[in-house]
Every structure is written in structure tokens, then in C-alpha cells.
Amino acid sequence: MSRNRISFLILVMISSAVFGGSASGVTEAAIQADSGSLDDSIICFVIRTYWGHGDTWGDKSLRRILGSLRNQTVDRWEALLIVMDNRPFPELRRIVREINDSRIWVQAEWINFKYNPKEGGTWAPNYHNKLYNLTDIAIRACPTRSRWVVVTNGDNTYDPKFVESVFAAPPGVDAVAFDFYSRYQRPTALPCERFEEGEGMPPCKENEMRFCQTDLAANAYLLNRLLAENRRFGLVDPGGTHGANDGIMAQALLAGGWKVHYLHGRCLVNHAPSPQQCALAGGVWDDTVMYLPSNFGGACVHAKSVLERIRAHPSAYELLELNVTFDRDSFSYDQYPFIELKCLRHSNRSLWYPMETYGRVCAARVDWASIPENTPPHPWDGWVPKPEIEAHHRRAWVNQGDGDGGVGEEGEEAQWEPESEGDQKTPSLNGAVRDEL
Ligand SMILES: *[C@@H]1O[C@H](CO)[C@@H](O)[C@H](O)[C@H]1NC(C)=O
Ligand SMILES: *[C@@H]1O[C@H](CO)[C@@H](O)[C@H](O)[C@H]1NC(C)=O
Ligand SMILES: *[C@@H]1O[C@H](CO)[C@@H](O)[C@H](O)[C@H]1NC(C)=O
Ligand SMILES: *[C@@H]1O[C@H](CO)[C@@H](O)[C@H](O)[C@H]1NC(C)=O
Ligand SMILES: *[C@@H]1O[C@H](CO)[C@@H](O)[C@H](O)[C@H]1NC(C)=O
Numbered sequence: 001m002s003r004n005r006i007s008f009l010i011l012v013m014i015s016s017a018v019f020g021g022s023a024s025g026v027t028e029a030a031i032q033a034d035s036g037s038l039d040d041s042i043i044c045f046v047i048r049t050y051w052g053h054g055d056t057w058g059d060k061s062l063r064r065i066l067g068s069l070r071n072q073t074v075d076r077w078e079a080l081l082i083v084m085d086n087r088p089f090p091e092l093r094r095i096v097r098e099i100n101d102s103r104i105w106v107q108a109e110w111i112n113f114k115y116n117p118k119e120g121g122t123w124a125p126n127y128h129n130k131l132y133n134l135t136d137i138a139i140r141a142c143p144t145r146s147r148w149v150v151v152t153n154g155d156n157t158y159d160p161k162f163v164e165s166v167f168a169a170p171p172g173v174d175a176v177a178f179d180f181y182s183r184y185q186r187p188t189a190l191p192c193e194r195f196e197e198g199e200g201m202p203p204c205k206e207n208e209m210r211f212c213q214t215d216l217a218a219n220a221y222l223l224n225r226l227l228a229e230n231r232r233f234g235l236v237d238p239g240g241t242h243g244a245n246d247g248i249m250a251q252a253l254l255a256g257g258w259k260v261h262y263l264h265g266r267c268l269v270n271h272a273p274s275p276q277q278c279a280l281a282g283g284v285w286d287d288t289v290m291y292l293p294s295n296f297g298g299a300c301v302h303a304k305s306v307l308e309r310i311r312a313h314p315s316a317y318e319l320l321e322l323n324v325t326f327d328r329d330s331f332s333y334d335q336y337p338f339i340e341l342k343c344l345r346h347s348n349r350s351l352w353y354p355m356e357t358y359g360r361v362c363a364a365r366v367d368w369a370s371i372p373e374n375t376p377p378h379p380w381d382g383w384v385p386k387p388e389i390e391a392h393h394r395r396a397w398v399n400q401g402d403g404d405g406g407v408g409e410e411g412e413e414a415q416w417e418p419e420s421e422g423d424q425k426t427p428s429l430n431g432a433v434r435d436e437l
Contacts (some may be wrong), residue, residue, distance in 0.1 A: 028260070046152070061155035062155075070338060072158070073164045080132070080141060081103060082108045084111075086115050104213045115127070129386070132393065136232040148223060150220050152217035175219055175259070176263065178267075178268050181271060188360075188371065197323045197324060200366060203265065204276070209262075211247035211383035212362040212380065221253070233249055267327035268327075283300040286299045312428055319343070324341045356376055361381060
């Protein structure tokens, strides 16, 4: 337990000693009016971070995520930071100290050569599961008044209404699933164009609570149930070395009968890097590299580096400009009538990743109609819930939007079972702390 926490507790004890008694009637009424009830439960954010999120050697994103939490309309949250890396994060303490918010504390900092995330440019074997093991420990260190837990990475950000929206979920739900900004938006559609605004396009990636269709950072789980059932992210994919544990966990919970409240059509989570954020930051989206062992799903790069590449190989690239999808009610984006993205792709179409790269398991709902019937089998096909395969073959899913955000449709999906558990190659999609090369 950090010193911050202890002094916070002392402060609370002192304030109740000072204010307890005399004006208590007024105070309690005010509290009740303020929160609607005496429920003081919180969301516990477990934030996985490393030096690359810092100020000097990183992208300054840790300050951003903490700022986005401090900006919440409902302040019922705490954030517990964990680090597992082979290099220290010397600025971490300073950042936390300067922010000076007793809700934010460092839970664990594990630095050791054994926690090397990458070896020779690809993920070190077991790194993800080691980090998920530490994540599981951290989840169990959440304050006892935590009703919900959200596991996230230090470079993501949350809309100010995120916490409010979790607490507004109907009673009786076990998880709240948010759609989210992501570079995996429509991964089976054409490069660059996959982000483009258009009739019937969802504003961001839809959270289907399954493999390749969810995000660790975009789900709030009921802490008590997670603990009672002893659910551990570090154990759901024992053979996997690539960190798809978030999707596998989501499917396991659905199979276990968890009730999920979906917030479809709202994008209150930004998983970095996203094309929307890239466009607003003045970057260029590099959609030439979609699939390498070390890098999935495109990247936000500096305009200068793109110009150099184009100058060196003028006929090799196409630079597109397009309006990206976005949720106008998120992240103060209502100030933009549209968001234009510059996006780079190969001009040679045979270098575009084929549909088979991601397989039908990763296809967005709007793209199911474009999946050829003769698409060859894919190693990840075992993760497609059977009802969805059948639906796909019936072509019956078109325009069956379930945008009501309600509970209940997950009954069907609960029948999911992996076809050959254990020997699946699982991709690093959304679960990794670091997304850069
Ligand atoms: C906090 O909210 C303000 C006002 O909505 C916004 O301008 C600012 O960018 C937000 N900060 C973060 C870190 O999200
Ligand atoms: C930290 O915050 C507390 C309470 O909000 C305040 O009293 C204190 O002066 C702050 N400390 C610094 C160094 O800003
Ligand atoms: C994660 O923890 C479990 C025990 O809880 C252990 O069996 C497993 O080996 C750990 N995984 C890694 C990669 O260290
Ligand atoms: C984006 O949308 C606006 C408004 O419809 C339009 O004027 C603009 O040309 C569009 N930009 C691109 C790159 O298509
Ligand atoms: C496009 O790429 C393919 C595969 O690398 C290659 O065989 C073909 O010659 C290229 N076409 C052009 C016009 O460069």
C-alpha cells in the first residue's frame, strides 16, 4: 500500500472526526442528493504501464489516461498502476506525485531482465501471460469497495462519461462492454477505406465480447463475480504467447452465463493508436503493414517519414485522404464537423493483405456480406461462435443491428466452444501494453 493511500485514509478519518456529528444531517442529505444513493462503490482501473508511456522517453500517454480519469463526470474510481518490464520507469513516481490525486497509486513495479517484452523484434514467449499473471494479482488488490474492475494500458484514454455509463448499467448485469476506437476497425475491409465514414458504418469498432472483437480496456467486469469464480486472465490461454487473453476471457465469461450490457454505437474508449486520434494529432495512418509477428493493424506515423518514403518510391504508395467514422458524442469530437485522415497504402493491390489474413473471426458485422463463401479455413476459425457461422451461411445477419445496448442477446453466443483448445495460434490484437514495433 502506498503512502498516498495511507494519508488519504488519515485525511478521511480526520474529516469525519471534524465534520461528524453537528452538521451531519445536511451532509448526508447532500451526499444522497449528489450520488442518488449511499452507494460509494467504485471502478477499480488496473493500468498496465511502462517507460514508453512516460514524459521523457515515452509518448506522455500516462498523464493523458490519468487526466482522462480525473475528467470523469462521476468520480467513483481509483487507479492502480502496475509495471512489468526489463527497463525501469524512473518517471513513474514523479508523474504520480505531481498529479497528486489520492485515487491514483502504484501497486507494483516489477523490473527484471526476465520481464523482457520482446526478443529479436517479436514478443518474448510468455511475456503476455506473465503480465496477465501480475494483472490478476493487481485485480485482487483492488479496494474492497470496488464494484467494477477495468483492466487497461497506460496509453488508452476514456471519455468523461465512461465511469458514469458503467454505473448507469441496468441492475443485474455482470459486465459492461463499450465499443471503442481501434486500429482493428474493419480489419478485413480495404486498407485505409476501412476507416471511412459512410452509410451504415459503425462509428468505431463494435465490442462483441469475443476473440478479435473486444478489448481488454473496453470492458468493465463485476469484481466480486470475477473473484468468486476465480477468473484469471493469466490462465485462460496457457499455450498462447501472443496476448489474446482479453477475447478468450470475454468468451469464457459469456459461456459461463455472465450477463453483458452492450453500449453499441457509443465510443467512450480510445485504444491507442487509433486512426481517429492519429488524424486529430496531425499524423498519417500507415496502413501498409497490417500483419507481422511484431506489428498488427497499422500505425500512426509522422508525415515527414511518409513523404520520405513516397519520395524514395513514388509509384509504390497511395496517399489517401478520407473522412473517418467517429461518435460525435465522445471525446469532445462534436467540435469537428468531420475528421479527415491521411492514410498510406501500397498501390500494388496484390500487396494488400487478403481477407484470409484476419479470417472471418475478425470481420466486422458490416463486412460479413463481403466474405467470400470460398474463403479458406483459418487457424482462428475455432474462435468464431457457432451461431454466427450459421448466421453467416444463412446471410441472415444483414442489418439486424442490435444497437439497443440491451442485455439478453448473449444467450446464443454462450454456446461458443473452441474447436481445438490448446493448439490455436492466437494473435496479439488488443491485449498488449505496447503496440509499437
Ligand atoms: C478534460 O476535459 C476537458 C474539457 O472537456 C478537455 O478539454 C481536456 O482535453 C480533457 N483532458 C483529458 C486529459 O482528457
Ligand atoms: C496535493 O493535494 C492536496 C489535497 O488536494 C493539497 O492539499 C496539497 O497542497 C497538494 N500538494 C501539492 C504538492 O500540490
Ligand atoms: C502464471 O501463473 C500460474 C499460476 O497461477 C503459473 O502456473 C503460470 O506458469 C504463470 N505463467 C507464466 C507465464 O509465468
Ligand atoms: C469530409 O467531409 C466534408 C463535409 O462533408 C467534405 O467537405 C470534405 O471534402 C470531406 N473530406 C474528404 C477528404 O472527403
Ligand atoms: C505487385 O506485387 C506482386 C507480388 O509481390 C508482384 O508479383 C507484381 O509484379 C507487382 N506488380 C507491380 C505492377 O509491381
